[in-house]
Amino acid sequence: MSRADDLERIGEALRRAADVLARFTPGEIAYRVKSKGDPVTEADEAVDAALRSTLPLPGEGWLSEETADDPSRLDCARTWIVDPLDGTKEFVRGIPEWCVSVGLVEGDQPVAGGILVPSRGLTILGSLDTGVTVNGEPARVRELDGLDGITVLASRSEVKRGRWERFSSAPFAIEPLGSVAYKMGLVAAGLADATWTLVPKNEWDVAGGTALVRAAGGAVWRPDGEPLKFNQPKTLLPGLLATPAGLEQPVRDYLA
Template identity: 35%
Template sequence: MRFWRNDPESWDKGGDAGPVTEADLAVNAHLELMLRAARPDYGWLSEESEADLSRLDAEHCFIIDPIDGTRAFIAGQEGFSHSLAVSTGDRITAAVVYLPARDQIYTAYADGPALMDGQPIAVSTRSQMQDATVLTYRAVSEAQNWKAGQPPPFRREFRPSLAWRLCLVAEGRFDAALSLRSAWEWDIAAGSLIAQRAGAAVTDRRGTDMRFNSPRAAVDGLAIAGPILHRLLVDSLV
């Protein structure tokens, strides 16, 4: 927070990887020092760390995005988060998404409840696409993405942090989150478990269960919503 709204140094990572700031690197260094000291046998996968494929041989792996929503952070907006998850094998088993500017925290663990600020949360029960609120980007609405040749009659909204989008679905403030683009694991690992434990169906864009700590460290898009709405969305996509 000492960097936020204080003109942090920032630069572009190149290769369409987007911007990074000195705050991203400082948070990453702090988390790595703290977490790896506590669990030295865990693997490490972070957006801001050099690739270390030894993580693929670890039973457990930290999957971290030090600041998700870096553009919002640079702009002085509140919609950025820290996304921290633990995978066991290829499944996420513990998750935290924290929005420091809002002092709001979402948590979940395998077989436990999804919580926001310590209180249980649950996904929307909406069962039709008419007027559903979907957190996604503009290009999703292009006609070629939909079997009917036009997008369903949902209302599209956007939030800068992908991890936060998944949590907003988990708490029922929005009905779904959808992306047809490949999603990096560090962006979605924590939010995917929080949404799942809140009752959402959580898959890639094809309706296939997500797998984590993969060699590519990415998932083929995402579709996250209550079970009925999720099936409607996935079945409507090309």
């Protein structure tokens, strides 16, 4: 199985997801609330089924927000980690800041990924071996080496809860947006400067984005300095930062 084959499979999965999503109207869809208070819709579950029918081959693991976890994935050399609809809260409100996120993990590291952003007509694909494309055209993170004047994409809910007040005097601007995968996709595509979240996120929220940002020449790391590993028994990560490589040290220094 070549990396080109992996990317073709991701592309096909995202095309099928787009076909599924075309049946639904954001802002006009019923939802129910899961045990932890997050909404889930028929669209989440239908996209999950489309991805699962396309991506994993026999012997490959599967981890999805909308599928009961199967611990056998921990024994797989390759595992697909997906969020069928990252930003469901925005989706049900009709806010166009949501996406489909796919990540392929080998061992404990994301090596390829894809993010579909229907509201902007974007398909972002890439791998560590091939780099990143946006709608078929090569893309890279922005060339930046300092914090002055940049814009950091922040979680709308984190901003609302006051978690970004500590940055009120920062040398950078803050733009609240929904969906961490969407924000990471924009950074990987060279359409945004940087993003980070300092609250826990699940692996499925960020696996695809991690692969893409790194493939596009960027850096992704945990705020606590511990190694970033995926396909773990406990899927919750203590936040994540994603920037062009030239911003990694300035951001680390600023947050220290």
